[in-house]
Amino acid sequence: MKDRKHIAILGGGLAGTFLALNLCRRGHQVTMMDDRNPNSASRAAAGLYNVITGRFGAKSWMAETLLKEINSFFFHDEWPDLNKYIHPEVIYRPFKTIEEYNKWTVRSADPEYAHLVEFSEKPIYPNLIENPFGGIKILPCGWVETRAFVDAAHEFMESKYPFHFIPYRIAYDQIDLANKTISRDATFIRFDHIVFAQGHFLTENPFFPKIKVIPNKGEILLIETDGWKLPFTxxxxxxxxxxxxxxxVVGSNYQNRFEHPNPSPEGREEIEFHLQKAIRQAYKVVDHWAGIRPTTPNRRPIIGTHAKYQHAHVLGGFGTKGILLGPYFSGLLADRIEGSSPDIPEEAKLDRFL
Ligand SMILES: Cc1cc2nc3c(=O)[nH]c(=O)nc-3n(C[C@H](O)[C@H](O)[C@H](O)COP(=O)(O)OP(=O)(O)OC[C@H]3O[C@@H](n4cnc5c(N)ncnc54)[C@H](O)[C@@H]3O)c2cc1C
Structure with a gap:
């Protein structure tokens, strides 16, 4: 290990938690502050990871690198009890049109895609789902129980490492960046580095006034079927x-404008509208929740260091892809905190806002 450092992390969602695991494993001391906001993205997420996304079904940015890191992170020997929160599972994406079917007959043989997908030229489970043109199965996918994972990771770190969790909101005037301290009650927390991993709250952080994080609300329904099951997502x-x-779990919708962070009748209606077009069976809604995603104008994460204070960093902007992006980008920031110069992709650098 390099010199042991004390790192304060503001925010205990997926970003802060992946980073804390990385730092603790490398022998550093971590103090995490998080108010366990029920509408934080990490407490609301469906937790899917998928590398063929978007309206046109394109391969995601850095797909192979990010997937490799997910697997080595969740199945790391250091935390065997945390891998129960990850569930590898194929995603089935029905074709919307015959044109899409035609496109995938070619694309599924393309070496860029062939190892990721399986072409299904005929409808499957036609009594359960609408897929008149068949579809593609996207193979290296799955989902993570995000809320249970972050809570279990915090407990695990407290039991195994010099990790301390403070379950409160910290005001900016409690933080003295120049003197590397956070005041709390009558005491001070002294840190060597501080990381702001605050999800959409990054956008109001006065230490990084030019950062642009767009809060994007999403809602999710928990439904119950009368016994029928699908062997894929x-x-x-x-x-x-x-x-x-x-x-x-059924979701989600995407709202850049919203009046409150809670579930809404319109959100439910929108999700059910699409659900009823996707399946051919009855269900009932048993729960409904909402959260706020931290999205960025170029849809890339934000990772970087303060221009003046080299011990103050940002990790966030994970948007709709916290699971895919978190393990890899938290590792890059851990490298930087340890003093090396990791290769951060241009489009993810904090500098784009400076
Ligand atoms: C409905 C929905 C569905 C989603 N589905 C998926 C999915 O299927 N797959 C996927 O990969 N991603 C999904 N996401 C996105 C994913 O949840 C996010 O990318 C990820 O959780 C962001 O993590 P974060 O740690 O940056 O932010 P957050 O989860 O917002 O965590 C930041 C934390 O910092 C705390 N905080 C901020 N400021 C302070 C302060 N001053 N003091 C103390 N605490 C503070 C906040 O309260 C919060 O708890 C979904 C999101 C939503 C809302």
Whole structure:
């Protein structure tokens, strides 16, 4: 290990938690502050990871690198008890049109895609789902129980490492960046480095006034079927992810303008509209929640260091892809904190806002 450092992390969502695991494993001391906001993205997320996304079904940015890192991170020997929160599972994406079917007959043989997909030229489970033109199965996918994972990771770190969790909101005037301290009650927390991993709250952080994070609200339904099951995650405008027995998480929608962070009747209506077009069976809604994603104008994460204070860093902007981006980009920031110069992709650098 390099010199042991004390790192304060503001924010205990996926970004802060992946980073803390990385730093603790490397022998550093971590103090994390998080108010466990029920509408934080990490507490609301469906937790899917998928590398063929978007309206046109294109391969995601850095797909192979990010996937490799997910697997080595979640199945790391250091935390065997945390891998129960990851569930590798194929995603089935029905074709919307015959043109899309034609496109995938060619694309599924392309070496860029062939190892990622399986072409299904005929409808499958036609009594359960709408897929008249067949679809593609996207193979290296899955989902993570994000809320349970972050809570379990915090508990695990407290039991195994010099990790301390403070379950409160910290005001900016409690933080003295120049003197590397956070005041709390009558005491001071002294740190060597501080990382702001605050999700969409980054946008109001006065230490990084030019950062642009766009809060994007998403809602999710938990539905129950009367016994029917799908052996994959369905992705057809909305996704439907198997949770327990006959329960599925269904979502989501994307709202850049919203009046409150809570579930809404309009959100439910929108999701159910798409769900009813995707499946051919009855269900009932048993729960409904919402969260706020931290998205960025170029849809890339934000990673970097303060121009004046080289011990103050940012990690965030994970948008719709916290699971895919988190393990890899938290590793890059851990490298930087240890003093090396990791190769951060241009489009993810904090400098783009400076
Ligand atoms: C409905 C929905 C569905 C989603 N589905 C998926 C999905 O299927 N797959 C996927 O990969 N991603 C998904 N996402 C996105 C994913 O959840 C996010 O990319 C990720 O969780 C962002 O993590 P974060 O740690 O940056 O932010 P957050 O989860 O917002 O965590 C930041 C934390 O910092 C805390 N904080 C901020 N300021 C302070 C302060 N001053 N003091 C103390 N605490 C503070 C916040 O309260 C919060 O708890 C979804 C998001 C939503 C909302």
């Amino acid at each position: 369905l992705s057809k405008k909305i996704y439907m992810v198997h949770r327990t027995k006959n329960r599925y």
